[in-house]
Amino acid sequence: MTASTFVLADPTKCIGCQSCEIACAVAHLGTSITTAGEMEAPFQPRLRVVRTSQVTMPIQCRHCEDAPCANACPVGAIVRQDGVVLVKEEKCIGCKTCVLACPFGAMDVVPALDKGQRVRQPGLKVQTDEGAAPKERYVAHKCDLCIGRPGGPACVEVCLARALVLVKRGTMARSVKSRRTASAMQIARSGVQPAGANR
Amino acid sequence: MSGLGTAFGSGAMTNTINELQQMGPNDAIFAIGTNTTECHPIIGIRMLEAHRRGARLIVADPRETELAKHADVYLRHNPGSDVALLNAMMYVILTEGLADEAFIKSRTENFEACRETVLKYSPERVEGITGVPAEKVRQAARLFATAENGATYYTMGITQHTSGVDNVLSVANLAMLTGNLGKPRAGVNPLRGQNNxxxxxxxxxxxxxxxxxxxxxxxxxxxxxxxxxxxxxxxxxxxxxxxxxxxxxxxxxxxxxxxxxxxxxxxxxxxxxxxxxxxxxxxxxxxxxxxxxxxxxxxxxxxxxxxxxxxxxxxxxxxxxxxxxxxxxxxxxxxxxxxxxxxxxxxxxxxxxxxxxxxxxxxxxxxxxxxxxxxxxxxxxxxxxWPCPTEEHPGTPILHVGKFSRGLGRFSAVDWRPPAELPDDEYPLVLTTGRRTAHYHTGTMTRNCWGLDGVAPEEWVEISPEDAADLGIAHGDHVRLTTRRGSVVARAEVTDRVPKGVTFITFHYTESAGNLLTNSALDPVSKTPEYKVCAVRVEKVSA
The missing domain is CATH 3.40.50.740 (Rossmann fold)
Structure with a gap:
């Protein structure tokens, strides 16, 4: 199986407008945004813009080849499918181990939604003075590369600054090759010789 | 509008947005008092693209905006010190022989009065007013004046002051001094905040x-x-x-x-x-x-x-x-x-x-x-x-070509005046105001949009790490802001985006309405209120 593709932002282009967050949340909403507004569906993007005095850019899943989130999951709810590291919501128990394991901060645990509507879990109830009350279901939440979406990842499509790109294996190979060439040229131009070369 | 009307005879943007797409190494962008990437994102993106093609980018703003992060020279001047800063830039241009003498001679009037005033504002002398190191002002002035074309962009950071008209006149002075009017990739460009x-x-x-x-x-x-x-x-x-x-x-x-x-x-x-x-x-x-x-x-x-x-x-x-x-x-x-x-x-x-x-x-x-x-x-x-006087006329993308709307461009002698309300013991910090990308004005429309309110659901007041430490405020705390006019509660964003002594709030949130705080002191000519500077006290609200 080939190396997975992933979405990456260019901090020199990003203006921090958060359109990607909105596009992501809408793409996974399962209903229209007007309906979402009327029923106050939670806003749950799968990437988040980081904004500090040094850098502004969204951070999202890298779809790691040996994904720590999947390796850490005690119930096998995170799988690799069609080159995408994917959460199988139906299996997730909301334990947050994946959140702790992810080195990029790309995992979250959020309310599970069905067509924008919060859902109750069938299992564990909340103990109250009036007895057992239903509890909202929470699940692991991460970038799924908009799997099955005709236009590809919604965040890439919406970015007006063209700061987001879908990095494919070929893109990486080309970039690595051109950097390798540039390094070689730089060494040649600098006239530096390896120690002992003149011996 | 009053300022540019006086200087040029027309108060509108002199050039067009698309010219940014032709800008390159011989061109300079000077953005002062405009958080362009946040408030005019499309224009902001075009500015950054021009900068990547080699256009020089100079940004002046008390807040370190996204645009400021990318600037070749970033001038973080004190709120309300624009006239002093612009005069200091012109001082450098005049004393280093970088002014466009031919343009001044053939296209303008009243230059001597302006020159006389500007020569009182050496960058070293006004450091205490602007807070900007003299060397940075010199760099900015040289970068702008030596470009073949220099376009200036501004918005409310220039106009919403009791010295708003003076600020605009100073921007106009700088553009005329460098011959940057009546040609492409130049001009004085007030970016309007609304579609119409x-x-x-x-x-x-x-x-x-x-x-x-x-x-x-x-x-x-x-x-x-x-x-x-x-x-x-x-x-x-x-x-x-x-x-x-x-x-x-x-x-x-x-x-x-x-x-x-x-x-x-x-x-x-x-x-x-x-x-x-x-x-x-x-x-x-x-x-x-x-x-x-x-x-x-x-x-x-x-x-x-x-x-x-x-x-x-x-x-x-x-x-x-x-x-x-x-x-x-x-x-x-x-x-x-x-x-x-x-x-x-x-x-x-x-x-x-x-x-x-x-x-x-x-x-x-x-x-x-x-x-x-x-x-x-x-x-x-x-x-x-516009202007488009006849049905055969193609319209006028660039104003003041060959001749200003009023004939000759008019220089003004502009002295710096302090803002109406400055910090004191009771209200020790400066409060300045602005916007966020997701929201428009008072949020009448955008706060009713699921996605837009989703990314920015509540007010986060910006405060510097130094001031936050002094006041015992941590990132995310609820804080109360109080001015002589009112008081609001919001979350604290502890950030270097604002310098020590300056806080920032928007006017998008009805539950933390920034304009309960602002000062209604007016510019004497344009009658624009001083939204951009007032004195404020900030306290942590115990939960």
Whole structure:
């Protein structure tokens, strides 16, 4: 199986407008945004813009080849499918181990939604003075590369600054090759010789 | 508008947005008092693209905006010190022989007075006012003045001061000093905050002019409009918003008709605005939602949204474009022009317009700068820049080519004045205001949008790490901001984006309304309030 593709932002282009967050949340909403507004569906993007005095850019899943989130999951709810590291919501128990394991901060645990509507879990109830009350279901939440979406990842499509790109294996190979060439040229131009070369 | 009118004879953006796409290594962008990437994101992206192609980028702002992060030179000047900063840049340009002498000689007047004043402002001498190291000012001045073309962009960071007109005059001085007018990739470019605020001004929605900036005090102009409209007209200048509020307090204004505006959140010193709106005898508000202002009205008239209306918008670069209705108005909402037509009719004037196009054609007969535009031409050309005097005229993307609208460009001698309210022991920090990308103005529309409110659901006040540490405030704490006029609670964003001594709040959130805090002190000429500087006290709110 080939190396997975992933979405990456260019901090020199990003203006921090958060359109990607909105596009992501809408793409996974399962209903229209007007309906979402009327029923106050939670806003749950799968990437988040980081904004500090040094850098502004969204951070999202890298779809790691040996994904720590999947390796850490005690119930096998995170799988690799069609080159995408994917959460199988139906299996997730909301334990947050994946959140702790992810080195990029790309995992979250959020309310599970069905067509924008919060859902109750069938299992564990909340103990109250009036007895057992239903509890909202929470699940692991991460970038799924908009799997099955005709236009590809919604965040890439919406970015007006063209700061987001879908990095494919070929893109990486080309970039690595051109950097390798540039390094070689730089060494040649600098006239530096390896120690002992003149011996 | 007052400032550029004085200097050039026209208050509008001199050049066009698309010129940014032609900018490269010989060009310079000077952005002062504009958070362009956040408030005009498309223009901001074009600026960054131009910068990547090699255009020089100079940014002056008290807050380190996204644009500032990318700048070749970033000038973090103290709020309200713009005149001193601009004069210091001009000092460098003058004393280092970088001024465009030929342009000054052939195209301008009153240069000597300006020069005399500027020479009092060496970068070293004004460091105490601006807070900007002299060497940085020198770098910025050289970078701008040695570029073949230099375009200046500004917004409310320049205008919303008690010295707003002086700030604009200084920007105009700098552009003339470097010969950056009447040519592409240059100019003085006030970016308008709304899709049609230029159009509203063009139509005479100002106290002193008829459509196309024809003065109400000019007898010839009055005669022309009396003939066109078949009624006697007043020769007196009307009231600015601040005068209206005072008029209500004094019992001189008894009826107020507000549309497409939410003064209960957008005007400074909201507690005072509330007092006035409660006092006025009869208040009519026309809007698309029941805003905080509409909730106080005796009569609410439901207008239509952008998607429900037809007509034209005149954007920041003076380009008139068609807007087309996409859906039928909901409920009992009606297009603004129909509501106004019926009101005019009810007042006894035979207004019988049947379409926005018919109204547009009447505009063409009285506004010479719109005379050559027809709906057909707007459609075909995708918009036309005014002035466009005849149907053969291609429109005017760049103003002041060869000659200023007023003839010669006029330099002004401008001295720095401090803002109206500065920090003291009781209110030790400066509060400045602005916007966030996701929200528009008082949030009337955007806070009702699921996605837009989703990314920015609450106010986060910016405070520097130093001030936060002094006040025992941690990132995310709830804080209370108090000024002489009011008090609001919001979350604290502890960030280097603001310097020590400066805090920042928006005016988007009704539950943390920034304009409860702002000062209504006015620029003496333009009557624009000083939204950008007031004194504030910040305290942690215990949970």
């Amino acid at each position: 605020v230029q159009g509203a001004c063009d139509m005479g929605a100002l106290p002193n002019v008829y459509p196309a900036y024809q003065p109400v005090t000019d007898p010839k102009v009055r005669e022309k409009f009396e003939k066109a409209w078949g009624r006697k007209l007043s020769d007196k200048v009307g009231m600015a918003i601040s005068d209206v509020l005072r008029g209500i307090e004094e019992g001189k204004v008894r009826f107020l008709y507000v549309f497409g505006e939410n003064p209960m959140r957008s005007d400074p010193d909201v507690n005072h605005v509330r007092h006035c709106l409660e006092k006025v005898e009869f208040l009519v508000v026309q809007d698309i939602f029941l805003t905080e202002s509409a909730a106080m009205a005796d009569v609410v008239l439901p207008g239509t949204t952008w998607a429900e209306k037809d007509g034209t918008f005149s954007n920041t670069e003076r380009r008139v474009q068609r807007v087309r209705q996409a859906v039928e108005p909901r409920g009992n909402a009606r297009p603004d022009w129909q509501i106004l037509r019926d009101l005019i009719r009810a007042m006894g004037y035979p207004a019988d317009y049947s379409s926005p196009e018919e109204i547009f054609n009447e505009i063409r007969t009285v506004a010479p700068s719109y005379a050559g535009m027809t709906y057909e031409r707007l459609e075909k050309l995708g918009g036309i820049h």
